[in-house]
Amino acid sequence: xxxxxxxxxxxxxxxxxxxxxxxxxxxxxxxxxxxxxxxxxxxxxxxxxxxxxxxxxxxxxxxxxxxxxxxxxxxxxxxxxxxxxxxxxxxxxxxxxxxxxxxxxxxxxxxxxxxx
Amino acid sequence: xxxxxxxxxxxxxxxxxxxxxxxxxxxxxxxxxxxxxxxxxxxxxxxxxxxxxxxxxxxxxxxxxxxxxxxxxxxxxxxxxxxxxxxxxxxxxxxxxxxxxxxxxxxxxxx
Numbered sequence: 001x002x003x004x005x006x007x008x009x010x011x012x013x014x015x016x017x018x019x020x021x022x023x024x025x026x027x028x029x030x031x032x033x034x035x036x037x038x039x040x041x042x043x044x045x046x047x048x049x050x051x052x053x054x055x056x057x058x059x060x061x062x063x064x065x066x067x068x069x070x071x072x073x074x075x076x077x078x079x080x081x082x083x084x085x086x087x088x089x090x091x092x093x094x095x096x097x098x099x100x101x102x103x104x105x106x107x108x109x110x111x112x113x114x115x116x
Numbered sequence: 117x118x119x120x121x122x123x124x125x126x127x128x129x130x131x132x133x134x135x136x137x138x139x140x141x142x143x144x145x146x147x148x149x150x151x152x153x154x155x156x157x158x159x160x161x162x163x164x165x166x167x168x169x170x171x172x173x174x175x176x177x178x179x180x181x182x183x184x185x186x187x188x189x190x191x192x193x194x195x196x197x198x199x200x201x202x203x204x205x206x207x208x209x210x211x212x213x214x215x216x217x218x219x220x221x222x223x224x225x226x227x
Contacts, residue, residue: 042204
């Protein structure tokens with residue numbers, strides 16, 4: 001079974017530039033998560049989708065971050081404009097979905113973003 | 117505010133030692149507690165615990181949950197250098213498979 005795919009693996013940008021990350025979840029997984037993990041901290045949920053609807057985006061800095069999952073499969077996370085404090089690993093995860101038997105979420109390899 | 121606390125934050129042991137990692141939580145509408153191992157970047161799923169007092173085991177790893185005292189422990193016996201990683205505790209709360217992570221425990225196993 002293919003895992004959660006993310007790209008790019010690494011990205012270095014200057015502050016005030018824009019960046020986008022892509023995630024392809026495990027086939028058949030209805031729930032998709034984007035997490036931000038700053039060095040030395042646990043992952044922090046940015047946004048959770050159930051199919052193409054948003055379940056929770058309460059911690060997403062909406063003035064600069066946006067995410068979409070238009071067809072309920074792939075998702076993109078965008079930062080515009082980036083700040084130095086956005087330097088982190090951005091993890092995408094997926095799970096079977098709300099109301100279905102829960103085996104935990106499966107994570108992609110993440111994208112390491114460095115803002116200089 | 118929902119909170120997950122892990123201790124210790126870092127730990128250095130030698131191969132063969134046994135370690136116990138702690139996770140305590142304060143969340144609304146607790147549903148389950150999950151342990152993950154994070155090497156490099158991607159956390160990998162270890163255990164999911166929903167009931168108190170029932171130990172889950174996988175090889176040298178085991179975990180148990182106490183829902184009355186709101187904590188869980190992860191034990192690793194006969195540690196190996198390959199156990200070196202960050203161990204993350206996550207608690208599913210409310211509904212909708214929404215969960216919050218603790219800061220992690222960084223375990224280093226020396227040969």
